[in-house]
Amino acid sequence: MYYRILAFAKRKEIRRLIKFGLVGTWGFLINMFFLWFLTEIGGLFYLFSSIVAIEISLINNYVLNDLWTWHDRGREGKKEYFKRMLQYHVSASAAMLTNLFILWILTEIFGIYYLASNIFGILCSAGLNFFLNDRWTFKHRKKLSAESLEVPGGRQARQD
Numbered sequence: 001m002y003y004r005i006l007a008f009a010k011r012k013e014i015r016r017l018i019k020f021g022l023v024g025t026w027g028f029l030i031n032m033f034f035l036w037f038l039t040e041i042g043g044l045f046y047l048f049s050s051i052v053a054i055e056i057s058l059i060n061n062y063v064l065n066d067l068w069t070w071h072d073r074g075r076e077g078k079k080e081y082f083k084r085m086l087q088y089h090v091s092a093s094a095a096m097l098t099n100l101f102i103l104w105i106l107t108e109i110f111g112i113y114y115l116a117s118n119i120f121g122i123l124c125s126a127g128l129n130f131f132l133n134d135r136w137t138f139k140h141r142k143k144l145s146a147e148s149l150e151v152p153g154g155r156q157a158r159q160d
Contacts, residue, residue: 016069016070016134017130019065019068019069020065020069020130020133023061023064023065023068023069024061024126024129026060026061026064027057027058027060027061027064028057028122030053030056030057030060031053031054031056031057031118031122032053032115032118032119033053034049034052034053034056034057035049035050035053035114035115035118036115038052038053039114046103046107046114047100047103047104050099050100050103050118051096051100054096054099054100058088058089058092058096061092062084062085062088062089065088065133065138066081066084066085066088066138069138070133070134070137070138084137084138087136087137088133088137091129091132091133091136091137092129092132092133094125094128094129094132095125095126095128095129095132096125098121098124098125098128099118099121099122099124099125100121101121102117102120102121102124102125103117103118103121105117106120106121
């Protein structure tokens with residue numbers, strides 16, 4: 001029985017990691033678009049464009065992760081929602097600084113095109129971002145009532 005529970009927990013966390021990856025892929029596309037757009041079309045310095053692009057993708061990623069990836073975690077209410085958003089931004093700041101540092105080093109020191117440097121920076125910061133959010137931002141499990149678990153026919157819904 002212990003091994004079945006352990007196997008289930010691992011599958012659940014693997015599903016969570018896949019969801020995080022899908023949300024991150026969407027955020028990656030948003031980040032790359034705004035980095036390119038603000039730099040090439042808007043004429044902004046690429047590091048400033050990167051900060052704006054990261055912030056836009058962070059807001060997108062937070063909303064999607066809160067609704068989908070970690071939907072089973074987090075306390076209810078507006079105050080708790082915005083508290084998690086602040087925690088998400090704080091934890092993502094470590095990833096953002098990692099990304100910006102790698103972007104700058106690869107572009108300025110090694111002469112790599114800024115969009116290629118950004119891809120590498122995002123990849124390097126993604127694992128740190130998942131770990132911090134899983135252990136801090138979304139650490140609290142939602143308490144579900146028996147009524148919220150009922151489905152038509154009187155059966156109980158799964159809690160995953």
